[in-house]
Amino acid sequence: MKTYMRPMTGWWRRNPFYLWYTLREWSSFFLTAYALVLLYGLARLSEGEAQYEAWRASLASPGSLVFHAAALLLVLYHAWTWFKVMHKTLPFLRLGGRRVPDPAIFGSGVASAVVLSLLLLWVLA
Amino acid sequence: MKTRTLAIECLRYDPQTDAAPRYQTYEVPFTDEMSVLEGLQYIKDHLDGSLTFRWSCRMAICGSCGGMLNGVPKLSCESFLRDYYPEGVRIEPLNHFPIQRDLAIDQGDFLLKLRSVKPYLIPEAPKPVSEGTYLQTPQQLDDYYQYSKCINCLLCYAACPQYGLDREFTGPGALALLHRYNADSRDAGKAERMELVNADEGVWGCTLVSYCSEVCPKGVDPARAVNQNKVESTKDYFLRFVAPRRNT
Numbered sequence: 001m002k003t004y005m006r007p008m009t010g011w012w013r014r015n016p017f018y019l020w021y022t023l024r025e026w027s028s029f030f031l032t033a034y035a036l037v038l039l040y041g042l043a044r045l046s047e048g049e050a051q052y053e054a055w056r057a058s059l060a061s062p063g064s065l066v067f068h069a070a071a072l073l074l075v076l077y078h079a080w081t082w083f084k085v086m087h088k089t090l091p092f093l094r095l096g097g098r099r100v101p102d103p104a105i106f107g108s109g110v111a112s113a114v115v116l117s118l119l120l121l122w123v124l125a
Numbered sequence: 126m127k128t129r130t131l132a133i134e135c136l137r138y139d140p141q142t143d144a145a146p147r148y149q150t151y152e153v154p155f156t157d158e159m160s161v162l163e164g165l166q167y168i169k170d171h172l173d174g175s176l177t178f179r180w181s182c183r184m185a186i187c188g189s190c191g192g193m194l195n196g197v198p199k200l201s202c203e204s205f206l207r208d209y210y211p212e213g214v215r216i217e218p219l220n221h222f223p224i225q226r227d228l229a230i231d232q233g234d235f236l237l238k239l240r241s242v243k244p245y246l247i248p249e250a251p252k253p254v255s256e257g258t259y260l261q262t263p264q265q266l267d268d269y270y271q272y273s274k275c276i277n278c279l280l281c282y283a284a285c286p287q288y289g290l291d292r293e294f295t296g297p298g299a300l301a302l303l304h305r306y307n308a309d310s311r312d313a314g315k316a317e318r319m320e321l322v323n324a325d326e327g328v329w330g331c332t333l334v335s336y337c338s339e340v341c342p343k344g345v346d347p348a349r350a351v352n353q354n355k356v357e358s359t360k361d362y363f364l365r366f367v368a369p370r371r372n373t
Contacts, residue, residue, distance in 0.1 A: 001140070001225065001231075002140040002141075003140065003223035003224055003225055003231050004138050004140070004143075004145065004146060004223065004224040005223050005224075006146075006220070006224070008286070008289050008290055011286050011289060011290075012286070014196060015196060015197070015336070017334075017336045017339065018286060018334070018336070021334045021336070025332070085333055085335055085348070085352075087349070088333070088335060088338070088346070088348050088349040088352045088353075089333075089352045089353070089355070089356065090353070090356075091353055091356070092267070092268065094264070097264065099267065
């Protein structure tokens with residue numbers, strides 16, 4: 001029987017849900033790029049103080065600041081999306097014979113990320 | 126009863142005469158309680174008898190009347206014309222499936238996939254009726270109950286871009302039903318089904334878009350079933366190094 005198959009071209013623009021999903025996937029590239037910048041800094045550190053300070057100074061350039069601001073926003077969004085779907089990756093959790101509600105899993109994930117980030121900031125400061 | 130008029134734009138495709146789909150708009154009078162399906166039935170009865178679409182139960186049980194309503198996968202029997210007033214509604218067949226005619230899709234691919242997950246209980250050993258019924262605790266029931274509510278309406282497949290991009294992927298609905306049986310305490314067929322879970326067309330084709338769970342009209346949460354089985358698949362892969370598999 002003759003049928004018609006619709007093309008998938010531009011599927012990610014067809015629905016806001018897909019747009020947010022695509023942004024989530026692209027944010028991984030920024031996460032990777034940020035990790036590589038840090039790794040590069042570590043390599044400079046192993047070469048001595050002058051090289052490390054030069055790397056640190058390069059971070060203050062306007063381009064680098066824009067990149068880091070974008071990376072921060074995208075990493076925050078990335079983390080948020082994974083907490084949103086965290087419950088889907090887990091078997092049913094039960095406490096006292098009752099299922100832990102999905103919003104509680106999401107809330108505990110976000111709360112622990114916020115607390116740990118603040119703790120890290122406090123230690124560094 | 127107050128009657129208003131709504132523009133319903135339908136995708137039309139006649140395999141005998143059309144090279145590609147086209148759109149046709151109908152002006153449909155409606156009252157507040159009329160569903161989108163009733164709008165289509167009005168067109169069929171009063172405006173254009175050639176419009177083709179599937180339906181049966183009219184109460185979100187049979188899973189026949191799914192379609193893309195303004196680009197969103199929905200059951201037309203539980204969507205209301207009043208919610209699309211005054212802009213109108215565009216109705217298309219479910220995405221990612223071949224169009225047979227107008228709003229009717231070819232579900233053949235899904236039916237093969239459904240069969241491949243062995244969607245039935247495979248008991249450890251046959252149990253004669255004389256031995257009585259299987260007993261389950263409320264928790265054992267809870268382990269699979271939500272997944273058993275699937276009505277095979279295919280909205281999740283229309284929501285899944287991974288299925289659209291790669292039709293080899295077993296897809297959310299069939300994998301949720303696979304999990305429904307694997308998670309059932311009366312079932313012993315998990316080892317047989319793990320082959321499909323682990324395969325290229327199994328759970329790893331999912332990238333957790335999770336739109337399938339958003340559109341599911343029965344609260345099945347297929348994305349959850351698929352992703353729980355990524356954990357199962359990982360365990361299945363690594364545990365064989367410490368615990369040799371039984372030959373099944």
